[in-house]
Amino acid sequence: MKNLALTLSVLIGLIITSCKNTDAMGVVNDEKQITIDSMKVVAEKQRIIDSMKVEATKAATQKEMIYVNQNGNSSTTTTATKRKGWSGAAKGAVIGAGVGAATGAIVSKKKGQGAIIGGLAGAGVGAGTGAILDDKKK
Template sequence: MKKLALILVSALAIASCKNAAKEQAEAEQAKQATIDSIRMEVAAKQAEEARQKTIDSMKVVAERQRIQRQQVIASNNASTTTSSTTTTTTQKKGWSNTAKGAVIGAGVGAVTGAVVSKRKKGEGALIGGAAGAILGAGVGSVVDEKKKKEAAGQ
């Protein structure tokens, strides 16, 4: 009976030591989980602060740009009102006949070259477009010269 009691006490002592180790490990895990949770909260807060700083700086930049635009508009309005009384309006120049002829000639030449070419449509379009641009520019140049002479004669 003494042996049995000794064995039982020893078994209980060993079991209680194992339970204490297990409880200590669980306590360490709980502490680590708490620490990790706090770190995540701090990181989230820092990220939110950084995002808010970025938004605030973007607002400041947008406000500066808005003020600059207002200043430019105000200065343009001021210069328009002062310069409109002193200068006459000039008519905006359009395309010259040379440029118009070159563009029209290139388009017509490209279409014609693609249609006429039997095998290589792209090559025909390039050659036709180049030839058409040259001929169209030549015709437009002749028309420009004629208009200059008429304007000088008046």
């Protein structure tokens, strides 16, 4: 009975080890596959980096404008600068001033004075809020 159990366990062990993919030398192919997979990941990362460099180059060349004189002999290359938009603080100040002025004019008995005070208070609060949001974006 002991010999049968020992023989059976050895056979099961041989069956399990023989099921692995091996090459002619008996080396497991899993290690090779892991290496190949890691090389594919590195190649994919490099492809992404290269495509980003190409897009950056395209963006830089699109900013250049070429002007040709009417005689066609000379050309001048200039770069167009991208305009910056409003900052969050500026947007907040304008929106706050408008809302504050409208609210001040509605609430106050003296419409002009209420609009001025509400506009100043709203501009201050809006500018502060916009500045905080700008800092969070950075």
